[in-house]
Each structure stands twice: as structure tokens, then as C-alpha cells.
Amino acid sequence: MRLVDLKEGQEALVVRIDADEDLKRRFASLGLRRGSQIVIKAFSLNKSTIEIKIGSTLLALRKEEADKIQVKVMEKI
């Protein structure tokens, strides 16, 4: 599923990023890459922007970017 489809508070694993090289590198330098664990922290109105947490980094994404990130929900143990 896509990152945008997650709900607030859900944890997920990044499985694939379908972005161009530039954006992918940008993601990587901010800690967002294949295998990263993320938590959804907040949505703004209409989900137009999304706040996620990776490790101890808080990151803001736009819906269009979050669309390009495929994730797998992690079951809470």
C-alpha cells in the first residue's frame, strides 16, 4: 500500500520508492529509504501534507511525494 493510505499513528516499513533519482537521494539523506521504519504523526487538512517520523527525525511530505512511497504495515507485537 501507499504511504498516503496509512492512518495516523500507524507504523510501517518502506518497501519501495518510485521517485526520480534526485528525490530519492533527497529522501535518503533525510533517512527515508528502502527498509526505513516510519510512523505517521500527523496529517494536515485534506491530507495535503503528512508528518512522519523516521528514527528521531520528523519529516514533512506532500501528498504527491507520499504517493510514490510503497509501504508495508508493521504489526504491533
Added chain:
Amino acid sequence: MKSLVVALVGQPNVGKSMLINAISDARLKVGNFSGVTVEKTEVSFEFQGVAIRIVDLPGTYSLNDYTQDERVTKNFLENEEYDIIVNVVDATNLERNLFLTTQLLSLDKKMIVALNMMDEAKKEGVCIDEKQLGNILGVPCVKVSAATKRGIGKLLNRIVDMVHFKYEGSKLTFSEPVEEEIEKIVNFLKEKRYKGDENYRTLALKLLEEDKKTYKKLHDEPIWIELLPIIREALNHLYIHYDTKDLSEIFALERAAFAKGAVMETVRFEKKDVKNFTEKIDSILLHKFWGIPIFLLFMWTLFQLTFEIGSIPMEWIDTFFVLLSDYIKVVFGDGALGSLLADGIIGGVGSVISFLPNIMILFLGIALLETTGYMSRVAFLLDGFFHKFGLHGKSFIPLVTGFGCSVPAYMAARTLKNDKDRLITLFIIGFMSCGAKLPVYVLFAGAFFGQENAGNVLFAIYIFGAILGLFSAKILKVVVFRGKDEPFVMEMPKYRLPSFKLIWHTVFTKSIMYLKKAGTFILGASVIIWFSVNYPKQPKLEEEYASRIETMQDEAQKSKLLNELNQKKLEYSYLGEVGKITQPFFTPLGFDWKLSVSLVSGLAAKEIVVSTLGILYALGENVDEQDRSLIKNIKNNIEFPVAVSFILFIMIYLPCFAASIVFAKEAGSYKYLVYLFVFTTLVAWIVSFVGLHVARYLT
């Protein structure tokens, strides 16, 4: 004496500027959002007999030249001369910070890692074994805290020490598949006894990472023919192993894995999951429905305070200058000198200085917004809205900076990657009324709306300017700068309570700059304007009126004639002539020649608008002898609709001379400045015209 150049590199929000402040007591601005250090700044000082020059480079998440300021950093590191890199990392966010460190290690330069924010790390229960970390990285790590100034001396000692030792090369290692391929290439180069500037490992790594420069260079050498199949095979191995042909992704994963490994071996978390302070605040400030109203409330409060609190000392300052000019007239008489000092210099400079309290409060507010980390949150909240107008959420940062001063705002726009987004932002920064326009607003709001409403009016003016800016952005986006949108990916820094010292420092520096401007630039302009108001002398006119006044018995009629004379004198002065030339352009907007002149002189700096009005109305007609404050004069001489139209024009037309130059520089061409001039003047004229007629209709 020995000299030493240090390149200070780090990701944004790691406290780099604060560290350099702690090191050198330099006066740099420190902010808690990406893009405070937009240009490299330098600090020189002496330490243990060594002349140290520290170059503070803009914060960068990686060396991938994604944004313009990241390019500044990359270019410097690759092309300029320096002795050592000091990589500042945030100890509370080590893993991500080490990602950049791994890229820096590949530069093959002497390096020290400064583990900054150790005080915060300790509070959060993060323990770092810096010796072990140093061993893994192959470069020394030093714990420091810029906030408490601990470890600074040690860091400097290490920097000076390092110069004496030879650089041994980094210990950056990759996973086995990559290392294997590196070894194959290195072995081949060894066998061929290849002679190059770089060591074999670095060269091999650059080949695998597809570094363009390296390929270009090797392409022209005989070894290329034999090297090519080896590289091709190596790459193929990597593709299979990683299940992707994207090399930048492969190496990003590699570097991330190295960083993660280093953190796992050297960092212990002593406290268990404490509910994060930042996340708690975010759950309120980023609330889906309350987030934006809360933000608007903050802004409203700021403008209320700007007016309410600012008006108290303003009155004292005003009274002081009125008394001072009276006193000067007593001492120097009513002649040319007395008038120059009292009406010209005190009238002009005094009226500008009296707005200092307002300016200080405004800058205090902006400084708080910048340093606490709230700015990025607002970008998050507003991006959805901004995006509809063709702007980027990040544009918010330069735009808010624009409320303080357009010059740093233009520079802050560099954090925008896409040229078109950046140009749109640059074009509308002027709509965010800068601090220098504040005096004009305060003056007119105070004159026409009374104390209780002035704060609201001020808020409304700023908001209206911003909305106008948004619509202009949309028009520009649709008509001129069509193109692809820049992705919105932005770090939200931790909330930090800014130190009182830092905030005070920012406000203080800004205030001093304002006063300096008042004492030099505005003083000069005031003298020029005073002169062009009083000359050329009109002896004929004066004689004529003098004889007419003598024949009058009635006091009221005498003063009426005197006023008439003063007005005629103004009209035929140099400035009056300038006013008349520009008047046809301004008449439809309701401006008399005085307002026209002040607008023209305002092209140099917006403070001059007030000082010009100050001089013109101190000399002009209808001067109330009881209360000669400028506010009263404005109120008595200008009708309300004209005032509205004037405020609107001020709000929109070209910012000051200095800002215009910076704009041209940041936009990349002077042709854009011409566009900006035409664009803003046109919009200003139309909006003022509409404003005038709407206000006439309503009153």
C-alpha cells in the same frame, strides 16, 4: 604565524552557527530552520599562536547538490583550499547525521567530528562512546555543547593538533559485495602501477559511484580499455545483489548501513521511551483544524503587541524630539541653520527613530518564530493552501522573513530547489510588508483609526498584503512561470527554547542597524529633502505677502495669509517641482504633490517616506501649534480615502534600493528587476485606484 582554514560542515539544525558563536563570540545570526546560513560566513581569530579562519558553510543534508545552498557547500568542499573539515553533528540524531559524515569521509580530507548538543543528548539519556566512534570512522570525535560552551577548548586543541599529523585516510567500509568489487579494481590498478592523484581505493569507489569527473579523466588514458570490462562486471554484480540498477540508491543504502552500524556499536540509550516534548507540542500546533487558527492568533497577537506596547515609548520619543527641535530653534534662531537642524534633521531622523520600539517588537516576534522551530510547522500547515496558489510550503520561510526585511528574505529563497518556484517567491516577497514600511502604517493607522483599532488595522494591512501576494503568485504561475512543482520534503526540527541572549542579540543587532541607517542614510536624505523644500528662495513672493500681511489688522486673517505664503513657497521649491512632474501619474490616486514626493523618495528606503512627510508637514500649512506631532498633521491634511490609497501604494510598490539590488542578484539577472518594477508599480497603481474609490464610496 601559522594559519589554518577550517571548513565547518553539518546538516541543518545541528547548531553550527551557535557553535561558531561559542568558539569565537562572533556575531552571526542563529536560526532553527533550514537556510539561516544562506551564504558562507567567515570568522577569523587567533588560538595558541595559530591564525584560525573558520568558514561556516550552509547546512546540507548530503553532498548531492539538491538545493542551491547545498551546492554552495559542495562546491566549496570540492574546489576551495582548506586544511581541515569540522563536521558538526547533532548528538541526539546521530544516525541521520552520520550519513553526511560518510560522504565527507569520501573527500579524503583531514576531519574532526564535533558531537554537538551533548547537553541535550544527556538529558535524553543518550550515551555516546566517542573514542569507539572515532575508531570506526577513522577521524577523531569530540563532544561539545555550543549552548553550555563545554568542550569548545578541547575541540580547538584537536583542530590545531591535527595539522601536525599526516592524514591516514578514512575507515569508511562498505558491505562485503561492494568491498569485493573495490578490491578487484584496486588490485588491477596496483598491477598496472597506475599513476594518479588519488589513492586507489578512492578512485575505485568513485568509479563504482559513477562519478562523472573521474570517468572523464580516465576515459582519455590508455588504462581505460582494460579497466572498462572490470568496471562493467563489478557494476553488474552490484545490480544483481541489490536488485536495482540505481547506483545512487545502492550507495545511499550502503552509507546508511554504515551509519547505522556505527551508531549501534557506540550509542546506548539509558532512558526508556520518554514521551517526546516536541511530539506533544506538535499534536496541538499541527492539529488538523486548530493548527491554522492558532497560527493566525499568534500573528494577530504579534501585530497587536507591536502597536500597543510600541506606542508607549513612541510617545516619549516623539515628545522628546518636539522639545528638542523647539530648543534648537531657541538656540539657533528661526534662520536657515535653525530650520535645517530642527525641521530638516530632527524632523526627518526623529520621526524615523520614534518607530524603533515597534521595529524591535516585530523583530523579536520574527526571531522567536525562527529560533523555536515553529516556522517549519507553519510551512507544513500552509503547504496545501500555498500549493493551490502555485507556491511551495517552503516559500513560507522567505515570505515571513520578508516581514522583517526583504534583503535576507530574498536570500532565504535559495532553499527552494526549483528555479521557477524560487522566482515566483522572489517576486512576491515585496508584498510581505517589511519592517521599514511599518512606520508608515503605524503613522497612518494611528492617525485615522485611533488607538483601540490601530493594532487590528495593522494586522489587516499585513494580511491583505499577503493575500495579494498569493494571488499575484497564482497569476505569475499561470501566465509566466509555468512548470513542474518542486517536491515538498522538509525536516521538522525539534522545538528548542531559544536562549534569551541569542534573541536579545538578534533584536539588538537589528535595532542598531536601524539606528545606524537613521543616523547616516536617512540623515543625508533628510538634509537633501530639507534643502529642496526650502530652496530656491522666493524673495518676490515673500515681499508681496509681507506687505499684504502688514495691512491686515485681524490676527486670523494674518495667519491665513502666512499659511498661504508657506504653501506657495513649498510649491515653487525644487521638491515641489519634482512633485509636479510626478503628479500626473499620482493624481488619479488622490495624492497631492507632497505624497507623490514622499513616494518617489521612498524608492531609496521606505523610512524616508516618513521622514519626508515629517519635513513637509512640519513646514507646511495647517500646522496645529498645540500639537505638532506628525500624526496630527497627517490627520488634518489628508482625507481618509487618500490615506487608504496611499497605504495600499506603499504596501505594494518596489522595496528599497538595497533590496532591489539583492533581488536582481538572487533572481540572476537585472532584467528581472525591470519586470519587478513594472509589475509592482502596475499592481500598486491599480489596487490604490480601486482602494481610493471604494473608500470614497463607503465614507
